Amino acid sequence: MNTEYRVWDGEQMYYYGDEGICLSIGELGSIDGKVFGWSLWLEGYGVIAHSGDGKSVLMWHIGLLDKNNKAIYEGDVSEQEETVLGSPYDGVLIGAVNMLEGQWCIVNEKKKEARPVFSETATNKILGDVFQNPELLEGAE
Structure with a gap:
């Protein structure tokens, strides 16, 4: 399974392998009453993007160059x-x-x-x- 991804947070693109970046999938969370299924974490900052924020998009590398x-x-x-x-x-x-x-x-x-x-x-x-x-x-x- 290909695990490379990128996330657009509405302003900036983050890539798999960027220093301090971690993606969590599957555990539903809630911020400000909005439920989400994935979240992007930046070490030292916490959640910087998630599927329930209405602006962030998780995209997968399709396995081709x-x-x-x-x-x-x-x-x-x-x-x-x-x-x-x-x-x-x-x-x-x-x-x-x-x-x-x-x-x-x-x-x-x-x-x-x-x-x-x-x-x-x-x-x-x-x-x-x-x-x-x-x-x-x-x-x-």
Whole structure:
């Protein structure tokens, strides 16, 4: 099982392996009457993000790297380019990495198109993420 993750707290991205970071999952907690199922802790500060705060998002590394050996996470904005003629997919697709029907896909809402992230005939390149770079999806045609 892949355990690498990242958490967007509404302002900053935290990654698995960052110094002093710890993720707790499964034990329901409560802060200010809001129940949550996961929490991100920073040594010396306590809980810095949790699933019940209405702004934080937990994202998993999908187990693949892009063409630049950068880890691909849920919520990344990826550019996928098909490299083989005759493929059912044509050209370049820019979209957000999301789980769709049990597989990781690149989803372009404007084009109403989705492609599997894993492909033996296409390359993926991470352009940014949907939280820190939302403008990348605005122009995705």
